Amino acid sequence: MARRRKSSGPGEINAGSMADIAFLLLIFFLVTTTMDTDAGILRQLPPPIPEDQPPPPKVKDRDVYVVLVNSNDQLLVEGEFMEIGDLKEGTKDFLTNPYESENLPQKKLMTRAEAVENIATYKAYVAAEPTNSFYIGELERWEERLTTINLIGDYMELPGSAVISLRNDTETSYDMYIQVQNELTRAINELRDELSVEKFGKKYDELDKSIPEEKEMIIAVRQVYPQRISEAEPNVTEATPE
């Protein structure tokens, strides 16, 4: 009799405690995990400067946008006091120079004919001296320019020396420094977005670099509005007087 009962199959497992077990697991995960996704402002530091390197050539004043943050978290932009709220517009003016001002970088018109001509020239140079990195670099640069012209037509390019120079004091608060970095990045991102929407009908950060055509678009937008923010060297001249 007993045997027959056993062979009739196992009884149903009591699932009443399932909820308790699941709750236990849930609470375990709530305690041991964190929700924060890591995000931030990306920057590439400049490589260290070798000591025997000659001083860099003097850059025109109009090509440098000097942003100073002092120990009281106040901004001095191009020699004038500025509120953080105005920094974005100021940076945009610097990058676009809409009124061809004498104090802002002089933009240069890039045309297809010029790009084609230069590519031909540098190709000849590279063929003659395949190891010369300067010629290879120039060739790549002109090819990028041609890509840009193919996509958006002739454009005004910022001079290669145009740079936003951000300097801070040792007592500047990190919070302020990030705010300034954020405003500078925002100016560039807004300009890039405007251009990208106008030319490609898509925001810059929606362009997908894994698609070849869109990667070219990214290169083109970057060519017009490069992100050149120099986080200046700390002032070593004070520490080591000559």
Add this chain to the structure above:
Amino acid sequence: MSKFISTKQKSTPAVSTASLPDIVFMLLFFFMVTTHMRDKDMMVKNSLPSATEITKMENKAMVDFIFVGAPLDARYGTAPRIQLDDSFATIEDIQLFKEKAKETRDEAEWPLISSSLKVDKDVKMGLVTDIKQELRRIGALKIVYSTNQGLR
């Protein structure tokens, strides 16, 4: 009329809890997917500044974290300290830390490694600049100023 009233007066049946495990499991899976393991004990205060122009880190495995902030435990003083992994460190320790972190990864991935600076917003830039200079010196040039998502 009386027919309807009589049914209403009957006591309501108990709420079925049969679907409770399913609901809880759903919650569990949600948390398992959206969160990740807490792998470091914070020893320094770390309330990050907020910014709007932020990029999400695509590859978390390629990021080394450098925490900077005032120690949580007042016994270690109030001056901002650097935390690497689970202990306090000095500027000089960063090199070894980065070298060790490099060795755990494939050589092909080395150019992808970046350093995330998780700096408390009350820290002064002097220490941050020192860390940046050290990272430059040892050739770890990709950095991220880790921030919270701010409102525009």
